[in-house]
Amino acid sequence: MRVSIAGAGAVGRSIAAELLENGHEVLLIDKAPTAISVERVPMAEWLLADACEITSLDEAALQRCNVVIAATGDDKVNLVVSLLAKTEYGVPRVVARVNNPKNEWLFNESWGVDVAVSTPRLMSALVEEAVSVGDLVRLLRFSHGDANLVELTLPPESALAGTRVGDVAWPEDTSLVTIIRGTRVLTPSTEETLEAGDELLFVAAQAREEQLEDLLSVRNDPDAEPTPRPRASED
Template structure:
């Protein structure tokens, strides 16, 4: 997969390194010459250009990319990059970084964004997940709010302990994806028993989250 990343700061470089380690091709686009350091991510292709300029993106070959990641520290730039990538170059997948949570409402398909990643929201969710037992926590929004990745940690004395996964009466629009138990990652099967302090990861539409709480006895 070929990925273009707009913004070669600490965030963009870290993403690039991860993607390269996973076998993908990466192009870093950066307009600030002082940030152009090919030795920092040697296997990436580096392009000194303004990612908000259509001609620069054409010259860089954005049309050949499968994914574009707008990872600059400026939300306005990330929105413009996302819109150009989707509307002018028909990039299949556009991921955008949200720096200011107040701007999160803008990062949707009207601006060409497929996935918006809000660092402040994710950090808050991680903190909440670490201290919450028995309550449902949103970890990530998917598909412009059509679904959420949510987590709930079962209380130690949950009435679900010992009951099989198939007994969970989850609503339509919700699916149990993974059970985390201690250091184990379990792909749940219908006959697998649940235990107290299990962490359940589910994908669910926002309108059924209250139904999930009821199904889990909360």
């Protein structure tokens, strides 16, 4: 896979090093001569150019890239790079860094962004994920399709504790991706039984998040026996 990264600062270089270690081709682009530090990521290709200029992106042969990552410290630059990558070069996957959480609403498919990564939001989400039980925590937003990666730790009082995955009528546009149980990572099957304390990771449409949280929330009657929710009708 060929990846171009706009922004050769600490973030861009770190991403490049990881991708190179995994066997991918990486091109780092930056307009600041001081950012061109070939010795720090010697296996990468480097280009001294302004990633907001069409001529620069032509030189970078962006049309050959499978992924473009806009990783500069300037949200305006990241948006322009994302838009050009998607509309002018048809790059299949565009990932953009969000520096200011107030700008996060802009990082969507209208600006060519498939995945927006907000470091402040991610850090706060990881804090919430570590301490929250029974509350839905949004870990990552996928701009394309208006879907999010969300997590919920199943509380002991949940109506679904002791219920098989296949017996749960999950909301539409929602997919249970994995179950983290202690040190184990489980691929959910219809026969897997949910247990209190399970960390459940979903990809869900934003409009379904409240419905999903209600489904996984605690029972109104703490003495009631957990009962499987009926499956959705096949009709």
